[in-house]
Amino acid sequence: MVGLALRTGLRWKLSAAIALVGALVAIALSLVVHNAARVSMLDNSRDVQIERLNFTQRIYETTSRLQFGARIDDPKLPKALRAEVAEGRRATYLEDNGEAAPEVWAAAPLDDGRVLSLHNDYPDRFTVLDDLDQALFIGSISVVAAGCALGVLVGGRLSQRLRKAAAAARKLAEGDTSVRVRDEIGGRVRDETDELAHAMDAMSDALQTRIEAERRVTADIAHELRTPVTGLLTAAELLPPGRPTELVRDRAQAMRTLVEDVLEVARLDGYAERAELQDVDLGEFVRRRVRALGPDIEVEIVRDAEVSTDPRRLERILGNLIANASRHGRPPVEVTVEGRVIRVRDHGPGFPEALLREGPSRFRTGSSDRAGRGHGLGLTIAAGQARVLGARLTFRNAEPAVDGTTGAVAVLWLPENAPTATGSFPVIQLPGPPD
Structure with a gap:
């Protein structure tokens, strides 16, 4: 019951x-x-x-x-x-x-x-x-009656302060580190809500300091690795042809890609990125980029739209979503454009529950069937770039088919208005209609 x-x-x-x-x-x-x-x-x-x-x-x-x-x-x-x-x-x-x-x-x-x-x-x-x-x-x-009126008055004031504190906490969770809960709740009366606000502000400062320290360490390590990895890749080009040379070049290139991805994640975590906007015909843009990424990928333009966005960042998001579907799912990979919405779907086992519940996380590949295949940076970068565009990126699994397969579905919702900051939409799971 x-x-x-x-x-x-x-x-x-x-x-x-x-x-x-x-x-x-x-x-x-x-x-x-x-x-x-x-x-x-x-x-x-x-x-x-x-x-x-x-x-x-x-x-x-x-x-x-x-x-x-x-x-x-x-x-x-x-x-x-x-x-x-x-x-x-x-x-x-x-x-x-x-x-x-x-x-x-x-x-x-x-x-x-x-x-x-x-x-x-x-x-x-x-x-x-x-x-x-x-x-x-x-x-x-x-x-x-007087007690009810007094309760409404006092409780309403306290409830309003708590709601403001909750709204400020949500802004902090979305990455707006400039928010201070004490300033948001305001008021001249000092009560327990002020103690809560001070505690939340202190916690926010401590977490921000720790996150910033971790981001700087990650960025510094990646930056220091870039030079030797580039030198390693250059030296690999001088090796004589053969299978060992190909393996060295492949691993050196993979390491360089990883270093570049880590640097990109560090920049996105710093909330300092800004979009360079252009007017884009979304349907034709997606069709050209998908054709360059893989001729076997199916593209369907349900409804075209003209959007103001950053083409480079949009291409990065699209490429990472398709690469994730190709690497971890099963064909066919389908890309659908419906107005300002881009949907990427594969027919594999679907996203792991941890990703659907918490969103993408760096260096976490999800379920055991994806172990050892990727570093969890692709979807993290896609989510960060979507935030810069003011877009919303959601993840869900399609309804099971007759043969038991589901498929992972990533949906990018581009905003109607051009972004003026780094965006504030969280990465969440939406149920959405089954594909």
């Missing part, structure tokens, strides 16, 4: 919490005030009834007249009250059902052994209790 996750904002959670606490406090106080007021009214009713009984007894003993509806030996006199009077004591008794005004009895023994009693319910006095309950109810509703 799949559980359903209810996602609510901090604003509403805080509002609900304040409203709940306010409601509980209001209910508790209302009950305490109601009970205290009722007990006070009942005690006051007993006192009033005793005063009336004393006055009535004096009048009766003097004039033999009864006041306030008093009775002698009332047959309705409660047994408990009658027992108290039988012991020679004045007493009161309440018949309280908790709803209407209670009936208050008062009784006293007479000299002749009879019992003088009064019986009243004082409904006017307990009408005040109804008004008090109504006032307490209105006050409780006002407290809950």
Whole structure:
């Protein structure tokens, strides 16, 4: 059974919490005030009834007249009250059902052994209790409403600051190292969000310093290797013809290509590259470049488009995607142009799960069937060049065919507007329609 996750904002959670606490406090106080007021009214009713009984007894003993509806030996006199009077004591008794005004009895023994009693319910006095309950109810509703409003106000402010911090963190993840979370959230109030922002900024600075150090080391190593590798390649050209010479030249050329790729990755990681834009007829451009890369590659122009992009970088991306499909997939390799979208597909085992989940990474070739075949730099360079163009490069696997084959699908989405910076689109996996 799949559980359903209810996602609510901090604003509403805080509002609900304040409203709940306010409601509980209001209910508790209302009950305490109601009970205290009722007990006070009942005690006051007993006192009033005793005063009336004393006055009535004096009048009766003097004039033999009864006041306030008093009775002698009332047959309705409660047994408990009658027992108290039988012991020679004045007493009161309440018949309280908790709803209407209670009936208050008062009784006293007479000299002749009879019992003088009064019986009243004082409904006017307990009408005040109804008004008090109504006032307490209105006050409780006002407290809950004020709590909700306060929760929305406070929670909204806090939620807004957290959302700004999350947006700044996303910019950092996309490579914008100039972003500072503390500046993004703003505000004069200093709270836990400021501590979070300072911690994120410190983490960003530390990571950026480490990444920059690693990039410089990589670039320096590659730069230092370029000269001896070039010399090695030149020396290989002077060797006499033969199979050993061909092997040396092949390995020297592979090493030179690796060094150049590492330098290119280092430059792309520095976010210093800029696109040199030209207007390009995308369909014809792709057709010519693919024809030069491999005559067996199928090209389909579904819909042509004119784009403003850097032809050299676009050719680099296209070449790396086709080289990856040819090296790691199976024929036929298909290239499709549909407007501003270029799709490269092979019919091999598809991209490894790690690449689909995390994107391309240098010196990681993916699954075991690709081990030892490439250095993982081709797709990394393609992704970096796509960022410079302001484009988006996505990777996914096609739906399985009847024979069980899938195929890797790389899709390049060129922007509608010419890039003005190094781009900010992340390399992600999109489901897309099956090919």
